[in-house]
Amino acid sequence: MANIDAKEYSTKPSTTKSRLSWLWSEYSVIIAFIVIFIASAILNPRFMDLNNQLNILMQVSIIGIIAMGMTVVMLSGGIDLSVGSVLALAGVISVLALNASGSILVGIFTALLVGSFAGFLNGLMVAKGRIASFIATLGMMAGARSIALYIADGGSVSGEVAGFTAISNSDLWIFDVPVIIFLAMTAAVFVIMHKTRFGRYVYALGSNEKAALLSAIRVDRIKIGVYTLIGSLVGIAAVIETSRLNSISSSSSGAQYELDAIAAVIIGGTRMTGGRGKIIGTLFGVLILGILNNMMNLMNVSPYLQGFVKGLIIIIAVVFQKRE
Amino acid sequence: MTDNPFMTMKNIDKSFNGVPVLRNVSLKVEKGEIHALLGENGAGKSTLMNILGGVHLPDNGSVYIDGEQVRMLNPRISQEQGVSFIHQELNVVADLKVYENMFLGSELRNKAGFLKVEEMCRETHDVMATLGVDINPKEYVRNLDTSYKQLIEIAKALLRKSRLIIMDEPTTSLAEHEVNRLFELMRSLKQSGVSIIYISHKLKEIKAVCDSYTVLRDGELVGTGSMEKENPETITKLMVGKAISQERYVHDNPFGPVIMEVKNLTSEGLFNDINFTLKKGEILGFTGLAGDGRTELFESLFGYRKKYSGEVRINGELVKIDHPRKALKAGVGFVPKNRKENAIIKDLSVIHNMSLSSMGNFESSGFLRDNLEKERFQYYKDALNIKVHDPQITIDKLSGGNQQKVVIAKWLEANTEILIFDNPTQGIDVGAKQEIYQEIVTLSEQGKAVIVLSSEAPEIIKICHSINVMYQGEITARFDGKSANEEEIMQYATGSKREAEKIG
Numbered sequence: 001m002a003n004i005d006a007k008e009y010s011t012k013p014s015t016t017k018s019r020l021s022w023l024w025s026e027y028s029v030i031i032a033f034i035v036i037f038i039a040s041a042i043l044n045p046r047f048m049d050l051n052n053q054l055n056i057l058m059q060v061s062i063i064g065i066i067a068m069g070m071t072v073v074m075l076s077g078g079i080d081l082s083v084g085s086v087l088a089l090a091g092v093i094s095v096l097a098l099n100a101s102g103s104i105l106v107g108i109f110t111a112l113l114v115g116s117f118a119g120f121l122n123g124l125m126v127a128k129g130r131i132a133s134f135i136a137t138l139g140m141m142a143g144a145r146s147i148a149l150y151i152a153d154g155g156s157v158s159g160e161v162a163g164f165t166a167i168s169n170s171d172l173w174i175f176d177v178p179v180i181i182f183l184a185m186t187a188a189v190f191v192i193m194h195k196t197r198f199g200r201y202v203y204a205l206g207s208n209e210k211a212a213l214l215s216a217i218r219v220d221r222i223k224i225g226v227y228t229l230i231g232s233l234v235g236i237a238a239v240i241e242t243s244r245l246n247s248i249s250s251s252s253s254g255a256q257y258e259l260d261a262i263a264a265v266i267i268g269g270t271r272m273t274g275g276r277g278k279i280i281g282t283l284f285g286v287l288i289l290g291i292l293n294n295m296m297n298l299m300n301v302s303p304y305l306q307g308f309v310k311g312l313i314i315i316i317a318v319v320f321q322k323r324e
Numbered sequence: 325m326t327d328n329p330f331m332t333m334k335n336i337d338k339s340f341n342g343v344p345v346l347r348n349v350s351l352k353v354e355k356g357e358i359h360a361l362l363g364e365n366g367a368g369k370s371t372l373m374n375i376l377g378g379v380h381l382p383d384n385g386s387v388y389i390d391g392e393q394v395r396m397l398n399p400r401i402s403q404e405q406g407v408s409f410i411h412q413e414l415n416v417v418a419d420l421k422v423y424e425n426m427f428l429g430s431e432l433r434n435k436a437g438f439l440k441v442e443e444m445c446r447e448t449h450d451v452m453a454t455l456g457v458d459i460n461p462k463e464y465v466r467n468l469d470t471s472y473k474q475l476i477e478i479a480k481a482l483l484r485k486s487r488l489i490i491m492d493e494p495t496t497s498l499a500e501h502e503v504n505r506l507f508e509l510m511r512s513l514k515q516s517g518v519s520i521i522y523i524s525h526k527l528k529e530i531k532a533v534c535d536s537y538t539v540l541r542d543g544e545l546v547g548t549g550s551m552e553k554e555n556p557e558t559i560t561k562l563m564v565g566k567a568i569s570q571e572r573y574v575h576d577n578p579f580g581p582v583i584m585e586v587k588n589l590t591s592e593g594l595f596n597d598i599n600f601t602l603k604k605g606e607i608l609g610f611t612g613l614a615g616d617g618r619t620e621l622f623e624s625l626f627g628y629r630k631k632y633s634g635e636v637r638i639n640g641e642l643v644k645i646d647h648p649r650k651a652l653k654a655g656v657g658f659v660p661k662n663r664k665e666n667a668i669i670k671d672l673s674v675i676h677n678m679s680l681s682s683m684g685n686f687e688s689s690g691f692l693r694d695n696l697e698k699e700r701f702q703y704y705k706d707a708l709n710i711k712v713h714d715p716q717i718t719i720d721k722l723s724g725g726n727q728q729k730v731v732i733a734k735w736l737e738a739n740t741e742i743l744i745f746d747n748p749t750q751g752i753d754v755g756a757k758q759e760i761y762q763e764i765v766t767l768s769e770q771g772k773a774v775i776v777l778s779s780e781a782p783e784i785i786k787i788c789h790s791i792n793v794m795y796q797g798e799i800t801a802r803f804d805g806k807s808a809n810e811e812e813i814m815q816y817a818t819g820s821k822r823e824a825e826k827i828g
């Protein structure tokens with residue numbers, strides 16, 4: 001068998017046209033991001049203002065943290081609709097724990113615990129109960145919201161411990177702490193997905209579950225792990241959300257966060273059916289959504305129309321992905 | 325050859341990402357002939373056919389049908405020209421019924437737009453009958469054996485009024501009598517003027533049914549001619565450039581102690597009262613026809629199926645294996661058949677497919693080490709002659725045979741004491757088959773215990789110390805590999821003979 005020397009041919013595309021299409025297929029989100037960024041800078045001079053830039057990052061940090069978890073769930077072939085409700089529930093319970101104990105650490109720990117436990121239950125339903133993730137997390141979405149409303153009697157609960165608001169309202173160098181948490185979580189999820197066997201198994205499971213099982217992967221445990229992971233990220237997001245205004249609303253906090261998170265993941269190029277997608281793609285998806293929101297505010301677009309623009313962008317993103 | 329063949333491909337060039345796969349290849353197929361397309365794994369056969377079928381566009385070159393140039397821009401155009409394509413990898417939809425698969429995309433409707441279910445079922449039944457298959461058209465494909473899935477693919481192509489049928493390795497999971505039926509059918513199609521392009525690595529089949537051949541090697545045309553003058557040896561030579569020995573591979577290496585003992589294994593409707601022992605260093609073969617239950621038996625032993633009763637002992641200890649992970653922990657590995665469904669993770673790279681079942685080998689302090697994976701892959705690439713330019717590309721870009729080699733590498737890497745191979749040489753070329761056989765024999769010489777399942781009796785005879793024949797879920801005969809012969813095995817496999825005393 002004549003073995004063709006691998007070095008003889010470069011794997012990079014040879015012609016300009018194929019190089020362009022290769023670039024596009026690998027980095028379309030980043031290219032879209034750059035285009036939108038430049039367009040924004042031209043359209044509105046205030047956009048480039050450093051404070052505005054930092055503001056965008058602050059605005060996206062909560063959705064960004066959730067979107068990282070959502071990427072993992074969607075890579076595994078599932079979806080999690082319960083993130084917004086679980087955020088409210090984790091927020092409400094953690095504020096109660098915070099006030100009762102007077103300890104910020106207990107508050108944070110409670111939020112993480114509630115978030116990951118809700119995620120764990122989602123995982124159990126999907127993996128062991130064999131319920132479609134859409135249905136299982138839809139149930140959790142309704143259930144978690146209802147319990148949050150019940151505990152808070154339909155209203156908001158506020159923190160009574162000094163220093164709790166510092167989490168979201170202080171900064172390190174020029175960055176707000178939530179931004180730093182967001183970037184750290186992005187890095188952590190990136191490492192988990194690309195440098196650990198858990199990440200490899202998630203990709204395998206999302207691509208071909210039967211083959212993953214026959215490769216001796218404990219598919220059920222991986223699924224439970226995936227939902228627990230997003231749950232704990234939602235717990236972190238709940239701490240930031242609560243600390244920002246020192247209160248959380250059982251009725252409105254977290255509402256529609258699942259939509260923004262899913263939108264960011266899809267814009268970032270992750271395939272709806274799982275198995276393919278990148279953490280970096282989601283990072284840029286989150287940033288694109290942030291810039292769009294920011295620009296619409298700067299240009300005084302009616303808040304009622306902002307949802308329309310966002311919807312349009314999501315659909316355009318999906319259409320472009322289909323062309324591959 | 326006549327001057328106006330039915331189909332001509334002229335001077336086809338094709339590269340993927342700058343890597344040439346076909347160079348100046350031409351192919352001529354006459355009306356009403358069966359034309360063999362031959363070559364090693366990765367020679368470019370499927371790619372050439374994908375161009376004819378409108379799946380890929382050529383970089384250069386042209387396609388003529390009935391003397392007229394046709395630009396095969398997409399599969400639809402190709403179909404309209406009367407070309408049907410049976411793909412190498414099965415494309416049936418498991419969640420649809422048999423008849424729904426058969427008519428997928430071209431459903432029969434009445435005037436009001438409703439589906440004509442009964443008519444579709446009847447036609448399905450009729451085509452299946454010509455293939456000698458009796459399955460319920462309303463059965464879900466998920467519940468069918470792989471060989472039936474392959475027959476559905478074939479039947480789908482027959483349903484259309486085709487002038488040219490491309491068959492890319494159609495018999496990889498068929499048993500001998502199913503293959504013979506297919507051949508009868510191909511001959512009668514030929515009589516009625518249909519041309520067939522037939523790709524296979526099974527030389528006996530090619531000699532039996534093909535009229536002429538074209539051989540590719542490394543993307544280039546190396547020969548074409550009439551089949552009459554050729555015999556299996558000369559064809560082999562054409563394909564791999566050397567002769568292949570037909571002798572048994574396996575030697576009488578001394579066996580170690582019993583490593584696996586199976587007693588009264590039963591699973592309702594699949595297999596019944598199975599007993600055998602496996603020693604270290606032994607290669608045990610299982611063969612039979614479709615529906616013999618051997619795949620289900622070993623899927624159960626591997627923990628993929630859980631509903632079975634009976635005793636399994638490994639190294640003398642009673643084990644209850646109800647998950648593949650437990651099997652791996654107990655030292656059992658399993659190369660499944662039908663790689664596309666059961667073994668290939670198409671979104672992972674070639675390297676990551678290789679390492680998937682043994683991630684522990686590539687970790688240090690909890691993190692994966694890319695370079696360890698790369699090094700290991702390089703080893704298998706050389707050992708199994710895996711043809712891939714860049715192992716970072718996703719595995720679905722490899723040729724079928726090379727994908728199979730990666731699957732085998734994955735389980736060699738898991739390094740289990742017991743290794744079960746189900747149809748291990750699916751789609752592997754004659755030259756590479758010998759390398760796989762050699763690998764299996766080497767495993768046994770190292771003291772590993774090996775089980776090989778195959779529907780091809782000659783393959784089993786070549787590499788097994790002893791052979792179990794199964795018929796409808798029971799072991800009906802046991803042969804010593806040295807004295808076994810094909811005819812006798814067939815008699816037990818078809819159920820026309822049974823050993824007097826109860827085995828199995």
Ligand SMILES: Nc1ncnc2c1ncn2[C@@H]1O[C@H](COP(=O)(O)OP(=O)(O)OP(=O)(O)O)[C@@H](O)[C@H]1O
Pocket residue numbers: 340341345363364365366367368369370371372412711712713721722723724725726751753
């Ligand atoms: N989509 C693709 N992208 C990149 N390379 C490809 C692609 N499809 C095929 N190739 C490469 O083209 C070569 C020829 O592949 P092809 O599938 O035509 O081989 P084949 O002759 O059918 O082999 P086999 O007998 O194993 O099926 C292989 O080296 C393969 O890696």
Ligand SMILES: [Mg+2]
Pocket residue numbers: 369370371412492723724725
């Ligand atoms: Mg092929």
